[in-house]
Amino acid sequence: xxxxxxxxxxxxxxxxxxxxLVNVDGALHAVxxxxxxxxxPLSKGTLDGQTVICPWHAWRWDVTSGRxxxxxxxxxxxxxxxxxxxxGSIQLPII
Numbered sequence: 001x002x003x004x005x006x007x008x009x010x011x012x013x014x015x016x017x018x019x020x021l022v023n024v025d026g027a028l029h030a031v032x033x034x035x036x037x038x039x040x041p042l043s044k045g046t047l048d049g050q051t052v053i054c055p056w057h058a059w060r061w062d063v064t065s066g067r068x069x070x071x072x073x074x075x076x077x078x079x080x081x082x083x084x085x086x087x088g089s090i091q092l093p094i095i
Contacts, residue, residue, distance in 0.1 A: 004028065004090065009052060011043035015094035018043075019080065022063045024050045028082040029063040030092055036075055 004010070004023045011033055012021045018033040020042040031052070033043050040056030047053075050064050060069035066077040083091040 007047060009043055009045065009047040011041070012090075012092065014080070014092035017095060019092060020045075020052060020063070021082070021090070021092075022047060022050075022052060024064060027064075028084065028090065030080050030082050031061065031063050031066055031077040032079075035059055035061070036077065042077075 004021060006023050006026055008023045010021050012019050019030040020033045022029045033041055035042055035054040035056065037054065037059045038056055040054040042052050042054055045053045045055040050062055051060050051069055052063055053060050061077050062069055066079045068075040080092055080095060085091055
């Protein structure tokens with residue numbers, strides 16, 4: 001997990017899908033890399049605590065829940081579990 005220090009936001013592939021992998025205070029989270037608003041690559045956005053900000057239109061997403069941060073918006077990002085193996089490698093399930 002040393003390759004993904006706290007505050008890191010990067011794109012990773014599992015199978016044929018791309019995810020934004022985020023380290024929030026030592027806990028890893030993976031959400032769909034495409035913003036549902038207009039397909040912006042979330043891994044190219046910025047991270048503010050546990051919120052990723054889409055680089056295209058600044059939509060904000062809580063990576064710990066997948067929820068959109070705007071009041072009254074009930075959109076969610078697909079999330080997948082992240083597993084850190086004993087050797088420190090990171091495993092995402094292929095969906």
